[in-house]
Amino acid sequence: MSNINETMKLKDILFKVPAATGVFREIDIDFVNHGDRTLKEAHEEGNFNLENILYELNELDKERIDGIDVSYMDQISIIKYIERKYYEDLLDELPVLNDYVEKLSKQYKKEDVEYDKAAELFYNIYREMTVHIETEQSDVYPLLLTYYEENSDVVYEALKPHITRLLDEHKNIVNWFKQIRSLTNGYTPVDSNEPLNVFVMKKLEENEENIMTLLHLENNLLFTPFR
Known part of the structure; x- marks a missing residue:
């Protein structure tokens, strides 16, 4: 489990779990221009089930893009x-x-x-x-x-x-x-x-x-x- 929670910023979730880009794109979360927004704030402005998304994000493998952890x-x-x-x-x-x-x-x-x-x-x-x-x-x-x-x-x-x-x-x-x-x-x-x-x-x-x-x-x- 990746321990993603609703108070984390979108950009920090992506640095921890790069595969989250696919999840965010599917539910129209703009992580490019609003990366400083928390997942909870995105939920308040969006239309998705927060509990389900948290479960999905935490089930994602922490695969790095090309095996590279860009956050470092x-x-x-x-x-x-x-x-x-x-x-x-x-x-x-x-x-x-x-x-x-x-x-x-x-x-x-x-x-x-x-x-x-x-x-x-x-x-x-x-x-x-x-x-x-x-x-x-x-x-x-x-x-x-x-x-x-x-x-x-x-x-x-x-x-x-x-x-x-x-x-x-x-x-x-x-x-x-x-x-x-x-x-x-x-x-x-x-x-x-x-x-x-x-x-x-x-x-x-x-x-x-x-x-x-x-x-x-x-x-x-x-x-x-x-x-």
């Missing part, structure tokens, strides 16, 4: 970890997946599904994340490395407007994924016998999981001094 990593290591684990794959995969999502929306355009709206939302995510990653790699992360190495007030002030903009982008991305999840009934294919339908829903869910975890690490570890 310093900020410099986190920056390098994010770049290595997420950035190259996302920049390669997002444009390809965007094409598949558009293809799926055209295939089901005449039927009673809302893949066209989901396609528009995913295009927003693809566009935002691409610029987001490029900006962080070229401007923000080098400054963050300097800030955490030198604790410089000058660098801190230079970073603040960048971080403020990135935090706003995080809110947009979380909201767009929430809408896609709703439009697709939790990424459930409307035709489980159609390979493209099954593939796209699976990849959309995988991308949400990866991107939400990435944004969680930024908001609740890297960007904490600037929030």
Whole structure:
């Protein structure tokens, strides 16, 4: 048992049990932008059975992402970890997946599904994340490395407007994924016998999981001094 309780902050639950991201996403808990909220506070604003969720969280194996416990990593290591684990794959995969999502929306355009709206939302995510990653790699992360190495007030002030903009982008991305999840009934294919339908829903869910975890690490570890 992991001894998760209702007074723990969402971000601390995730650091202790990374697999909790799946539980939180399923019940629409925004752990990216509200990581400082306790599970009890999330319950008071949400619509889920707290006792059941606590049981589920405590039954989860304490599996670390890639066997790595990020809660013991310093900020410099986190920056390098994010770049290595997420950035190259996302920049390669997002444009390809965007094409598949558009293809799926055209295939089901005449039927009673809302893949066209989901396609528009995913295009927003693809566009935002691409610029987001490029900006962080070229401007923000080098400054963050300097800030955490030198604790410089000058660098801190230079970073603040960048971080403020990135935090706003995080809110947009979380909201767009929430809408896609709703439009697709939790990424459930409307035709489980159609390979493209099954593939796209699976990849959309995988991308949400990866991107939400990435944004969680930024908001609740890297960007904490600037929030």
